Amino acid sequence: MLVVKVGGSLGIDYDAVCRDLASLIQSGRRAILVHGGSAETNALSEKLGKPPRMVTSVSGYESRYTDRETLTIFEMVYCGKMNKGIVExxxxxxxNAVGLSGMDGRIWQGRRKSTITIVENGKRRVLRDDYTGRIESVNLDLLNLLLDHGYTPVLTPPAVSREGEAINVDGDRAVAVLGAALGVDKLVILSNIPGLLRDLEDETSLIREIPLEEADAFMQFAQGRMKKKLLGAVxxxxxxxxxxxxxxxxLPDPISKALAGKGTVIRRRTGDGDL
Amino acid sequence: MLVVKVGGSLGIDYDAVCRDLASLIQSGRRAILVHGGSAETNALSEKLGKPPRMVTSVSGYESRYTDRETLTIFEMVYCGKMNKGIVExxxxxxxNAVGLSGMDGRIWQGRRKSTITIVENGKRRVLRDDYTGRIESVNLDLLNLLLDHGYTPVLTPPAVSREGEAINVDGDRAVAVLGAALGVDKLVILSNIPGLLRDLEDETSLIREIPLEEADAFMQFAQGRMKKKLLGAVxxxxxxxxxxxxxxxxLPDPISKALAGKGTVIRRRTGDGDL
Structure with a gap:
């Protein structure tokens, strides 16, 4: 079982991702693809006169401020343009892909944060009307039902709250919860950089391996969205x-390359896995 | 088994449609909801500087000219905003709804028209680059799989061509093909008018019943989109x-009212059904 996440940043070659995953599936792998859509959401938000607003929580994590209007734009891009583009x-x-959001069949169920406390210009502020949250459970039954019948799930936020509201969740942490729930061996998280870099300006400064036990020490190299990626991986x-x-x-064949160890690998030092 | 289509025109009360269908489902009915999104697609197209273009085929049917850019806008609205709004x-x-397009799992597979011939200002023109088509088969296995496991499919165009391309299909004809494939007893098609009217300006001119055998004679009353609705029903x-x-x-309880015969009913004159 292979779970792959492909981000939504600029420069990603979705054709290459789909081609690579299709050939892995056609050689017999079961797979789920999770995707994002942040760059396209930003672009559409700008066009619609509702510029994106990224906020930083008191614990230092960046997220998209998601009021109802933003949620609709988010769904148009993630569940419409991106999801159906990948399914096509x-x-x-x-x-035979089946595109789903985390709301469909309550695949990703979580809890909506009633408020979030952010830091803006050095000051704390409490935001309400934010539809974000954190996943608490995964509907594996539906995913396995589809996989058992030959369908490949293509999954994207939003998730759903217990009360049935759409909630924006971080895709990297969502795929981490999914991978753990499925008990997969390997989780591949693709974005528009080679992996975790010591120096963001220098792609040759790639960190090849992060032992789980030392993950904290590597957090300093994770900037912006990479912080959540690393947190999700841990x-x-x-x-x-x-x-x-x-x-x-x-890159061409990005999944096969990652499976062969190209990129940054996070695992237990005590692990006996081959790379 | 109940199949309901709700259109995408202005004035439709989606809350009432969902509430009514939810209570029918919770009283034990199996149901599939198919929806449109035309008014929202027009609005988004305008906002994005790509005004909708409706074309009329030589046989007199109106459809949305759907080039790749339009297709993306279409998917954002139908598969994103509308579909996930209904699922929520x-x-x-x-x-426990599962929102799907006709592309997902090849639920609606059809044939893309390589060209369409339209009439514009009295002249014939051939359009290429139009992603429209007609459904030829329905993946009942996937729909039944979901229904058998307690999920309610919420289905929307586009469909998929044999070659795997997204194709815009008329929702009313799509739901007709679906209802026939499922062998349903009743198909409910909801829009923002009381049914087929003799006089579009007069909502009291409702035609209560159309015997299948006389459908041709009623075609004269069907204007614009109603032509395809009636064709699909026939x-x-x-x-x-x-x-x-x-x-x-x-209206409140729009599905229950339609099931009780409120609206325009199309059936064989020889039918022995109760209304």
């Missing part, structure tokens, strides 16, 4: 995923 | 659906 690529490649390994690999979605 | 309503009502009854009801989605 797979259908052309002969993979959570996934803590919860039983053997390896998380951060790979580069701008 | 159902989740809040305790119905096709559905010809293919075995006992009754198609055109109902009013602006």
């Amino acid at each position: 690529r797979f259908q052309k490649l002969g993979v 959570e996934a390994v803590q919860q039983g995923v053997r390896e998380v690999v951060f790979g580069d979605a701008r | 309503r159902f989740q809040k009502l305790g119905v 096709e559905a009854v010809q293919q075995g659906v006992r009754e198609v009801v055109f109902g009013d989605a602006r």
Whole structure:
């Protein structure tokens, strides 16, 4: 079982991601693809006169301020443009994909944060009307039902609260919860950089391996969105995923390369896995 | 088994549609909801500087000219905003909905028209680069799999071509093909009018019943989009659906009212059904 997340940043080659995953599926792998859509959401938000607003929580994590209007734009991009664009690529490649959000069938159920406390210009502020939250459970039954019948799930936020509201959740942490719930061996997280870099300006400064036990020490290199990626990866390994690999979605065969160890690998030092 | 289509025109009360269907489902009915999104697609197209272009085929049917850019806008609205908005309503009502396009799992597979011939200012023109088509088969296995496991499918165009391309299909004809394939007894088609009117300006001129055998004679009253609705209804009854009801989605309990015969009913004159 293979779980792959492809981000939504600029420069990602979705054709290459889908082609690579299609050939892995056609050689017999079961797979779920999770995707983002942040760059396209930003672009559409700008066009619609509702510029994106990124906020930083008191614990230092960045997220998209998601009021109802933003949530609708988010759903149009993530569940419409991105999700169906990927499903169409797979259908052309002969993979019978089924595109779903975390709301569908309550695949990703979580809790909406009633308020979030952010830091803005050095001051704390409490935001309400924010539809964000954190996943607490995964509907594996539905995912396995689809996989058992030959369908490939293509999954994207939002998740759903217990009360049935759409909630924006971080895709990297969502895929970590999914990978852990499925008990997968490897989780591949692709974005538009080669992996975790010591120096963001220098792609040759790639960190090849992060032992789980030393993850805290590497947090200093994780800037912006990378902080949540690393946090999600650490959570996934803590919860039983053997390896998380951060790979580069701008390359040909990005998944196969990540599976071969190209990128940043997070795993227990005591692990006996092959790379 | 109940199949309901709710259109995408202005004035439709989606909350009322979902509430009514939720209570029918919770009283034990199996149901599939199909929806449109035309008014919202027009609004977004305008906002994005790509005004909608409706074209009329040589046989007199109106459709949306759907180039790739339009297709993306279409997917954002139909598969994003509308589909997930309906799924969220159902989740809040305790119905475990799964939102899907006709591309997902190849639920609606059809043939893309390589060209369409339209009439514009009295002249014939051939359009290429139009992603529209007609459904040829329905993946009942996937729909039944979901229904058998307690999920309620919420289905929307686009469909998928054999080659895997997204194709815009008319929602009313799509639901007719679906209803016929499922062999449903009743198909409820809701829009923002009371049914087929003799006089579009006069809502009291409702036609209560159209015997299948006389459908041609009623075609004269069907203007604009109503032409395809009536065509779809006729096709559905010809293919075995006992009754198609055109109902009013602006009313409370619109589905229950349609099931009770409020609206325009299309059926065989020889039918022995109760209304």
